[in-house]
Amino acid sequence: MSTTRPYSPGDRGPESEAAVADAPEGPASTAAVGRQVRRLSLNGASGIVPLARDFARQALQAWGWLPAAGADQRAAAEDVLLVVSELVTNACLHAEGPDELWLSSDAKVLRIEVSDRGAGQPAPRTPHRAGRPGGHGMFIVQRLCLDWGVVRTPGVSGKTVWAELSAPV
16 A cells, blocks of 8 residues: 555645744644644664654653553554654665654644655565564554555655554544
8 A cells, every 4th residue: 555645645735844844853843733743853863763662652642642541542552653663663774774753643643754865665575474574564554554655855865754543532
């Protein structure tokens, strides 16, 4: 279900992209009405995957996903943390390392974006073999997310891999 398109069905459109580009790093901000955004620079950082998970956990706490009120909300938060780990790990292993992690959330969708300098195209390993070590990251992302894809900017090296998950009800 990998698609390369500028905007997914539930994505922020061009009208809010400028506001998101100016979103501050670190604490939560509201880039568009009802949408909260957090950004973390990963360029040159060490311990990138745990750093990204901790950052995502703090965002989920700020946005009221954690501490979880029930099993469904706890599962939704765990899915977000797993997808963050998989996307960041994939950038570390296959794309010259991640540059930045963006998290944005509104009442319905949480979006994860990981930018990197790599030229490759992420895809679930086909056929997926559950018993083999490694190669499960994009399969997991595909299974847990509403949608995911890749955005490239013409003339700029690298890409942004994004994934969207449902907000808990």
